[in-house]
Amino acid sequence: MSTHRKVAVVTGAAQGFGRAISVGLAVRGIDIVAVDLSDSEETLAEVEAAGARGVSLKADVSIPETTERLAAVLEAEFGGCDILVNNAGIYPNVSFSDIDYELWQRVQRINLDSQFLMSKAVVPLMARGKWGRIVNITSNSVALPAPGLSHYMASKMGVIGFTRGLANDVAGDGITVNAVGPTASLTPGGKAHIDPEVITSLSMAQAIKRPGGPQDIVGTVLFLASEDSAWVTGQTIMADGGLTRL
């Protein structure tokens, strides 16, 4: 078991699930590199209040240049990387007839290509230490008849496939790769992009009948980021109040 102080990269860390995950990791003594297009200052303040070190990287996770920038920050500031949470994503609700190729590609780039690019940055560092945890955020919508999300569902099924594939290729380096699927939730993005009536009606179909919020996937991500999940890889866990069942 590794005993050194760990560092986690969390993408989309400025708000929503990414912010809650960053703080949850920090409370367990894990330092954070918060990657986001926006300022992550509020997240870093909470990370530091929890007693961990926080560094922010203002960057677009969907472009290859960020891979080098992230690797350089990790090397210079922490000398390695232990955990990657690929959380950044967008979910514009657009009917198929209104999705043009540009939007289709943008959604694939931000939701799926980013997970490949960030993994390329950290896997060599994790392999050096023969230990790593990669947690990819997908969505339970892949299992639901959700309208206006064909571009999004394609990207999030891609995340599940990438998770299964990458798990094979990095297991020999002590790295596990798993995915977590939240449900429609009251994050800042969820409040902006999902009809509140949809969130309420979905929550009534869950086993646990309340809308989800930013905290609701944190425990699942912490488990998959920990030593305790060492025998779990290539899996997808829907942390969604029991709406979908595998």
Ligand SMILES: NC(=O)c1ccc[n+]([C@@H]2O[C@H](COP(=O)([O-])OP(=O)(O)OC[C@H]3O[C@@H](n4cnc5c(N)ncnc54)[C@H](O)[C@@H]3O)[C@@H](O)[C@H]2O)c1
């Ligand atoms: N909230 C939901 O209802 C819900 C449900 C299922 C899955 N998810 C998934 O959870 C993840 C987080 O969602 P959220 O609700 O917290 O979203 P959010 O919109 O509240 O926050 C997303 C964060 O990601 C950042 N981001 C977006 N594109 C980026 C890019 N190219 N580079 C760097 N940062 C970028 C944004 O600036 C923002 O801070 C997403 O992958 C989303 O698909 C959300």
